[in-house]
Amino acid sequence: xxxxxxxxxxxxxxxxxxxxxxxxxxxxxxxxxxxxxxxxxxxxxxxxxxxxxxxxxxxxxxxxxxxxxxxxxxxxxxxxxxxxxxxxxxxxxxxxxxxxxxxxxxxxxxxxxxxxxxxxxxxxxxxxxxxxxxxxxxxxxxxxxxxxxxxxxxxxxxxxxxxxxxxxxxxxxxxxxxxxxxxxxxxxxxxxxxxxxxxxxxxxxxxxxxxxxxxxxxxxxxxxxxxxxxxxxxxxxx
Amino acid sequence: xxxxxxxxxxxxxxxxxxxxxxxxxxxxxxxxxxxxxxxxxxxxxxxxxxxxxxxxxxxxxxxxxxxxxxxxxxxxxxxxxxxxxxxxxxxxxxxxxxxxxxxxxxxxxxxxxxxxxxxxxxxxxxxxxxxxxxxxxxxxxxxxxxxxxxxxxxxxxxxxxxxxxxxxxxxxxxxxxxxxxxxxxxxxxxxxxxxxxxxxxxxxxxxxxxxxxxxxxxxxxxxxxxxxxxxxxx
Numbered sequence: 157x158x159x160x161x162x163x164x165x166x167x168x169x170x171x172x173x174x175x176x177x178x179x180x181x182x183x184x185x186x187x188x189x190x191x192x193x194x195x196x197x198x199x200x201x202x203x204x205x206x207x208x209x210x211x212x213x214x215x216x217x218x219x220x221x222x223x224x225x226x227x228x229x230x231x232x233x234x235x236x237x238x239x240x241x242x243x244x245x246x247x248x249x250x251x252x253x254x255x256x257x258x259x260x261x262x263x264x265x266x267x268x269x270x271x272x273x274x275x276x277x278x279x280x281x282x283x284x285x286x287x288x289x290x291x292x293x294x295x296x297x298x299x300x301x302x303x304x305x306x307x308x309x310x311x312x313x314x315x316x317x318x319x320x321x322x323x324x325x326x327x328x329x330x331x332x333x334x335x336x337x338x339x340x341x342x343x344x345x346x347x348x349x350x351x352x353x354x355x356x357x358x359x360x361x362x363x364x365x366x367x368x369x370x371x372x373x374x375x376x377x378x379x380x381x382x383x384x385x386x387x388x389x390x391x392x393x394x
Numbered sequence: 395x396x397x398x399x400x401x402x403x404x405x406x407x408x409x410x411x412x413x414x415x416x417x418x419x420x421x422x423x424x425x426x427x428x429x430x431x432x433x434x435x436x437x438x439x440x441x442x443x444x445x446x447x448x449x450x451x452x453x454x455x456x457x458x459x460x461x462x463x464x465x466x467x468x469x470x471x472x473x474x475x476x477x478x479x480x481x482x483x484x485x486x487x488x489x490x491x492x493x494x495x496x497x498x499x500x501x502x503x504x505x506x507x508x509x510x511x512x513x514x515x516x517x518x519x520x521x522x523x524x525x526x527x528x529x530x531x532x533x534x535x536x537x538x539x540x541x542x543x544x545x546x547x548x549x550x551x552x553x554x555x556x557x558x559x560x561x562x563x564x565x566x567x568x569x570x571x572x573x574x575x576x577x578x579x580x581x582x583x584x585x586x587x588x589x590x591x592x593x594x595x596x597x598x599x600x601x602x603x604x605x606x607x608x609x610x611x612x613x614x615x616x617x618x619x620x621x622x623x624x625x626x627x628x
Contacts, residue, residue, distance in 0.1 A: 199492050
């Protein structure tokens with residue numbers, strides 16, 4: 157065998173007469189790719205408005221919940237180091253951080269809705285909090301997304317956990333269940349969930365971090381910044 | 395262009411439409427017999443609702459890609475068939491993903507990353523290679539629906555065990571007595587293995603019992619081998 161190769165007397169292998177020319181292989185893949193692309197992009201464009209509308213509705217509902225049904229809410233964008241009601245143009249609009257400012261029927265600001273994203277035990281936990289910046293007081297809390305351990309740490313979405321945040325003062329501190337008597341004297345205390353300490357601490361940490369990040373911008377922002385919130389003083393009783 | 399092998403073994407009668415359809419549901423059930431698509435079987439069967447949704451989405455992809463692969467089976471050169479099949483499957487998965495997000499956003503969110511992962515379900519490419527590439531559109535379509543239904547059946551069976559034990563409910567309806575303490579582990583990934591294992595155990599026990607009964611029956615000289623036995627001896 158080897159000798160025949162070295163001597164150069166090779167036997168030609170029988171060529172497959174049914175082999176497909178390369179251009180045809182390329183054409184097959186190109187056509188398939190083009191059809192696939194067209195189908196996917198068409199469907200995407202067609203369904204996008206519906207998906208966006210649903211996302212907006214979910215967000216609106218969450219804002220209404222944490223700010224206790226404001227008459228309306230404005231989106232404020234963070235651009236060039238300060239909050240502004242005008243949407244940044246171009247690429248910045250997608251990347252810009254934003255908060256939502258709720259107003260009551262008399263057009264007085266009632267509080268901000270801030271989004272919190274904090275790594276939990278499994279995946280990032282996403283929350284929305286209602287926040288009165290001048291009184292540093294939480295108005296409400298809602299878990300938007302959590303993949304925490306089912307049956308144990310997913311209790312962070314239950315009202316028994318979330319409702320206690322209302323009226324608490326930032327920065328929050330997590331306390332154990334058997335210390336829950338402290339809730340009355342310490343307005344920053346929230347009771348952690350037994351067996352889900354990591355998840356509940358992540359919630360508290362995330363809220364504190366988010367408020368610390370936003371507080372200077374909220375203070376600097378005119379309409380609802382450092383001034384007192386009469387509407388809240390009246391309505392925000394605990 | 396190279397032709398694919400003949401679809402059927404010479405001498406064997408052509409399978410009927412019913413056989414094409416039923417094959418995936420029972421005799422070659424993707425979950426319990428072929429043991430394909432284990433990733434969604436473990437991951438997405440914590441509730442029956444999730445299991446059914448995942449099964450139906452897979453059914454749509456399986457049916458659509460079976461029909462397409464079969465339709466173009468004589469036009470797709472053998473040399474690029476894997477790329478083309480995967481492209482067809484991936485396109486259907488993308489369509490199902492976008493469609494699910496628009497039609498049932500909550501379910502889309504619950505299934506999360508597992509919808510895109512349908513692309514990697516070996517059941518799909520397996521059926522293209524083994525069936526759709528060598529059979530007519532009609533038969534491939536039936537095969538796709540059958541396999542999809544079989545997969546849905548498999549997932550929802552595991553989902554039934556997991557949801558009843560893990561949440562005390564079935565399809566969201568409470569079925570266990572009020573005093574029942576749910577087994578949290580059944581909702582977690584290990585519960586996937588436990589639930590699947592329990593179902594396989596039950597099936598194996600049942601098949602074994604049926605075989606033993608048949609053996610006794612034939613030993614006694616009675617007419618043996620019921621059709622039921624043939625069905626379970628998969």
